[in-house]
Amino acid sequence: MSDEKEPILKIDDLSVHFHVRGKTLKAIHHVSMNLYEGEVLAIVGESGSGKSVLTKTFTGMLEENGEIAGGTIVYKGKHLEKLTKDKQWEGIRGKEIATIFQDPMTSLDPIRTIGSQIAEVVVKHQGKSKAEAKKIAIELMDRTGIPNAAARYNEYPFEYSGGMRQRIVIAVALACHPDILICDEPTTALDVTIQAQILDLIKDLQHEYGFTTIFITHDLGVVAAIADRIAVMYSGRIIEYGTCDEIFYDPRHPYTWSLLSSLPQLAQKGGELYSIPGTPPSLYKDIVGDAFAPRDPWAMKVDFKADPPFFKVSDTHYAKTWLLDPRAPKTEKPALIQNLHERMAATVAESHLENLDLTRTDAKEDETDGE
Amino acid sequence: MANDKETIVSLKDLEISFGSGKNKFVAVQDVNFDIFKGETFSLVGESGSGKTTIGRAILGINPTSNGTITFEGDQINGKISEKKKHTIERKIQMIFQDPSASLNDRATVDYIISEGLYNYGLFDSEEDRIQKVRTMLEEVGLLPEQLYRYPHEFSGGQRQRIGIARALIMQPDLVVADEPISALDVSIRAQVLNLLKKFQREQGVTYLFIAHDLSVVRFISDRIAVIRAGRILELAPTEELFTNPIHPYTEALLSAVPVPDPQIARTRKSYVYDPSMHHYETDKPKFVEIKPGHFVYCNEEEEARYIKELKQQGQL
Ligand SMILES: Nc1ncnc2c1ncn2[C@@H]1O[C@H](COP(=O)(O)OP(=O)(O)OP(=O)(O)O)[C@@H](O)[C@H]1O
Ligand SMILES: Nc1ncnc2c1ncn2[C@@H]1O[C@H](COP(=O)(O)OP(=O)(O)OP(=O)(O)O)[C@@H](O)[C@H]1O
Ligand SMILES: [Mg+2]
Ligand SMILES: [Mg+2]
Numbered sequence: 088m089s090d091e092k093e094p095i096l097k098i099d100d101l102s103v104h105f106h107v108r109g110k111t112l113k114a115i116h117h118v119s120m121n122l123y124e125g126e127v128l129a130i131v132g133e134s135g136s137g138k139s140v141l142t143k144t145f146t147g148m149l150e151e152n153g154e155i156a157g158g159t160i161v162y163k164g165k166h167l168e169k170l171t172k173d174k175q176w177e178g179i180r181g182k183e184i185a186t187i188f189q190d191p192m193t194s195l196d197p198i199r200t201i202g203s204q205i206a207e208v209v210v211k212h213q214g215k216s217k218a219e220a221k222k223i224a225i226e227l228m229d230r231t232g233i234p235n236a237a238a239r240y241n242e243y244p245f246e247y248s249g250g251m252r253q254r255i256v257i258a259v260a261l262a263c264h265p266d267i268l269i270c271d272e273p274t275t276a277l278d279v280t281i282q283a284q285i286l287d288l289i290k291d292l293q294h295e296y297g298f299t300t301i302f303i304t305h306d307l308g309v310v311a312a313i314a315d316r317i318a319v320m321y322s323g324r325i326i327e328y329g330t331c332d333e334i335f336y337d338p339r340h341p342y343t344w345s346l347l348s349s350l351p352q353l354a355q356k357g358g359e360l361y362s363i364p365g366t367p368p369s370l371y372k373d374i375v376g377d378a379f380a381p382r383d384p385w386a387m388k389v390d391f392k393a394d395p396p397f398f399k400v401s402d403t404h405y406a407k408t409w410l411l412d413p414r415a416p417k418t419e420k421p422a423l424i425q426n427l428h429e430r431m432a433a434t435v436a437e438s439h440l441e442n443l444d445l446t447r448t449d450a451k452e453d454e455t456d457g458e
Numbered sequence: 459m460a461n462d463k464e465t466i467v468s469l470k471d472l473e474i475s476f477g478s479g480k481n482k483f484v485a486v487q488d489v490n491f492d493i494f495k496g497e498t499f500s501l502v503g504e505s506g507s508g509k510t511t512i513g514r515a516i517l518g519i520n521p522t523s524n525g526t527i528t529f530e531g532d533q534i535n536g537k538i539s540e541k542k543k544h545t546i547e548r549k550i551q552m553i554f555q556d557p558s559a560s561l562n563d564r565a566t567v568d569y570i571i572s573e574g575l576y577n578y579g580l581f582d583s584e585e586d587r588i589q590k591v592r593t594m595l596e597e598v599g600l601l602p603e604q605l606y607r608y609p610h611e612f613s614g615g616q617r618q619r620i621g622i623a624r625a626l627i628m629q630p631d632l633v634v635a636d637e638p639i640s641a642l643d644v645s646i647r648a649q650v651l652n653l654l655k656k657f658q659r660e661q662g663v664t665y666l667f668i669a670h671d672l673s674v675v676r677f678i679s680d681r682i683a684v685i686r687a688g689r690i691l692e693l694a695p696t697e698e699l700f701t702n703p704i705h706p707y708t709e710a711l712l713s714a715v716p717v718p719d720p721q722i723a724r725t726r727k728s729y730v731y732d733p734s735m736h737h738y739e740t741d742k743p744k745f746v747e748i749k750p751g752h753f754v755y756c757n758e759e760e761e762a763r764y765i766k767e768l769k770q771q772g773q774l
Contacts, residue, residue: 249505308718311718332721346645362646362648428721
């Protein structure tokens with residue numbers, strides 16, 4: 088990734104192994120990436136490709152049977168891969184690097200009031216008094232859009248709807264004033280209106296507090312709305328990364344092509360949806376060549392023999408595919424995802440959205456196009 | 459929609475409540491719609507709006523407190539004979555929201571898929587049963603060698619397909635598919651949706667499809683009903699609903715659907731629905747057919763306004 092800026096988090100050649108009944112599962116395979124201050128990096132990729140495992144290493148949250156088998160994770164000069172004991176993680180996990188998980192109930196204590204759970208974090212991480220902490224907690228609840236925050240301070244999680252609980256988890260994470268916020272599918276279980284509210288909220292707070300975000304999701308619509316840059320994962324590897332526009336409009340790896348092709352917006356009504364043939368490779372076996380080759384209609388002989396290096400597409404865009412080798416035959420991305428923007432614009436135009444004038448949002452004036 | 463469609467399920471003035479007396483909570487009310495044979499009818503709406511509750515009422519799992527549910531011309535809610543119940547339990551199948559919670563983890567895939575066949579004696583011989591299970595397994599893209607494995611040994615997408623095989627092997631007339639794809643990544647999601655479509659083409663199955671991903675709903679549905687707080691607010695054929703939504707809640711819902719395109723996403727505005735915009739104190743709302751096949755929940759004042767707008771747009 089670009090060398091101009093100093094990354095806030097620098098991952099080099101990271102590998103993660105799990106030990107399962109005497110066998111080794113290689114969940115992360117020689118991954119390198121940089122995270123830059125203030126950006127939103129989205130991580131996308133197939134289920135089981137290692138998105139959660141990768142980010143768990145940043146907070147020392149790997150399960151007992153997992154280990155960092157090689158590589159480095161450097162955060163502000165500290166080598167996180169060397170930290171082993173919970174005590175060593177104390178100042179970092181939750182405080183400097185916080186995670187929001189998919190299911191809010193796993194992060195909230197069902198038998199303690201919402202307010203006290205936020206206030207506790209404020210006392211612990213910001214060193215405030217109890218009274219001050221309560222004030223800050225109510226403010227945060229208010230900021231995250233909880234109506235009557237003061238009155239609802241003493242309610243329990245079960246009295247909140249799913250979307251409200253998720254906002255509380257975000258409030259708790261933000262109470263720590265983290266440098267890096269990791270969101271692991273925070274909106275998958277929510278309906279679109281609540282999802283939109285939460286995305287707006289994260290964007291707003293990011294402008295205000297200036298934290299850096301890693302956002303994991305299967306929903307490419309969410310990615311398009313929130314990401315500055317995107318990293319695409321497949322079988323424990325990052326196989327392509329670039330700016331949001333580069334990945335959507337100029338993808339280079341055949342897996343990224345397949346991922347975009349599966350979008351339901353691109354399918355003909357009454358026709359078939361594109362789905363990737365075959366299954367991902369077993370992570371117990373050593374993969375020879377490009378991990379995606381067996382499912383890749385564009386695979387060349389070399390893809391079954393040698394692991395491709397990253398080829399540079401632009402200063403910000405790299406892809407790990409032999410198709411970018413100067414000797415490879417020139418290959419166009421599939422027709423389905425050419426003119427992606429025009430196709431998507433057409434689906435939006437077909438619906439009422441173009442002429443909807445009841446709009447109210449946080450979109451900045453200067454960004455809105457003249458309708 | 460044309461009237462020549464054959465109705466398979468009909469909900470009339472349906473009300474479903476939980477608890478009683480002071481604790482009575484009406485989860486679903488005044489629900490009226492027909493599902494046509496062979497179509498995919500979708501229910502969309504916010505979390506907690508009553509989608510699963512309606513699906514479960516059709517299966518007879520949730521008792522109803524008012525109204526009727528008719529299936530193939532027979533009333534199936536309230537008191538019904540054991541015999542009728544037995545028949546319905548075969549003809550109406552459900553695919554559950556969470557496959558891991560709905561599959562018996564101590565039973566093999568073979569047993570899970572065969573359970574309904576055993577209950578209804580739907581096979582001639584052991585060979586016949588095995589044949590049926592294998593065929594179904596293949597249809598859903600699983601391998602024969604996986605027959606004797608247990609649910610926890612499968613990935614989420616594979617478990618979802620086991621749930622689908624179990625429902626479809628009964629050759630049901632109606633399948634209630636409750637968020638069958640929410641937990642799946644885009645590619646596995648595509649596989650599952652293609653499979654459901656294939657069964658509909660080949661066997662004429664009718665689906666009541668419940669989901670919150672509206673781009674998927676748009677792809678798969680013939681008609682869509684929008685539900686909020688237990689009431690159906692709008693019902694229309696799919697493209698009609700997406701291109702000409704009438705109820706402000708539907709507009710809010712559609713405006714919030716993320717579009718996988720960075721340029722559009724950057725300028726996209728979503729709008730928030732405020733239920734206090736309606737004035738229903740004296741002029742009471744009804745569910746009216748404002749255009750053929752397009753229903754909306756509104757009072758007389760709103761109906762007049764909607765009609766005026768539709769006329770201005772040349773739609774009426
Ligand atoms: N504790 C563990 N023991 C053994 N294998 C594990 C463990 N945790 C994760 N894995 C394996 O590591 C791989 C990567 O898992 P991970 O959870 O990172 O996937 P993911 O990309 O987040 O997928 P999803 O989109 O489904 O959340 C998977 O094959 C998974 O089965
Ligand atoms: N067994 C029950 N007892 C009491 N209340 C219930 C019960 N089942 C559902 N409810 C309530 O009925 C309402 C409708 O719930 P339902 O599960 O149908 O929502 P849904 O639309 O399926 O939501 P989701 O999208 O979150 O699945 C909710 O307020 C719920 O809390
Ligand atoms: Mg994950
Ligand atoms: Mg439900």
